[in-house]
Amino acid sequence: MPSVDIVTTGTGPGLVVIPGTTRRARHYASLAAALADAYTVHVIERRGRGRSPAQDDSYGMETEVGDVLDVLAATGARQVFGHSYGGLIALHAAMRADLDRVIAYEPGVSVHGSMPSAWLPEYERRLAAGQDARAMVHFLHAMDFVPGGPVVTALTFVMQRCTAEGRDTRAVLPTVIREQRVTAALDSDATRYTAVTAPVLLLGGGRSPAYLQEVLPLLVETMPNAKVVVTPEFDHNAPDLGAPSAVAGLIRA
Structure with missing residues (x-):
């Protein structure tokens, strides 16, 4: 069994959903419901949330990737969707797992210091x-x-x-x-993501901060099997708050 809690709904091929920073599994309930007739959706309750373990001093990307790999193994799912920081986790998990598809909504990838951190x-x-x-x-x-x-x-x-x-x-x-x-520790020139060979769908919104939009074409150029879809009316919280049904439609397409 995975170390982290998961919330499962639906029938069909497995899709693991990885929430973003400050997000809980329940924030993706509408997204999961909109996908439930096509996928068995497993939303991870990431560490530091609910009944999942705390983020201790050993916490790092390897911790998150290990949790995703455990969920993939336990559920048999072969697709992942990650939002924001969850999208960063999804890309790193894709370097370690044989996946059918990766969907990342504005992944929290920092390229040459693009992600703000002075705050x-x-x-x-x-x-x-x-x-x-x-x-x-x-x-x-x-x-x-x-x-x-x-x-x-x-x-x-x-x-x-x-x-x-x-x-x-x-x-x-x-x-x-x-x-x-x-x-911040994973800031790079993005070439590490050439190791993501699974089909990747990068999603974004035209109302999101520029630093999130600008990294998407860089990732598309880097990853060998990626495409990007930017929806002008979406903002950064389209998957969990603004337009979960519409985002689900892009995932299903």
Whole structure:
């Protein structure tokens, strides 16, 4: 059995879903439901979340890849979908597993320092000071995931309230630190991804930050069997919040 918890739904060929940073398995319930008539969808509850193990001091990309390989072995699935940091994990898992297909939505690949990281010390400081909401807003704003002004104010208010979503989000905030460090450590010229020989579908949104969009054509040029589809109206959270059914349609196509 895998070390991490998984949430399974549907019938058909197996598809493993790897959530992004701050995301839980439940955030992909709509995506899984939209795919359930065509796939048996196994959504991983990554480390530091729910009943899965914590991210300890030995945590790294090898930990995440090992978990994905265990899930693939246990389920017999031969396709993976990864979102954001989960997309980075999916590409690295594809270097180790014989897969039929990899789908990555705006994978968190840093090429020549493209992924912002200067925000991390201030994020850590705010977390250490117990300023969870301020830390989350700092992260989202620094990564260009939300604008300033009223949206940030509203997000701060929601984060501070004793809601299930607020508690859930605050619980995973410490995992951002280790995951960002892994992303930064894997910064490269992208040539390592020539080792991904499985068919790869790279997905992106026209409303996402430029640094996420700009890495997609670089990866397509690097990987031997890849193509990219960018949907103008999508943003970075299309798979989990904005347009999960539409993203499912691209996966099924």
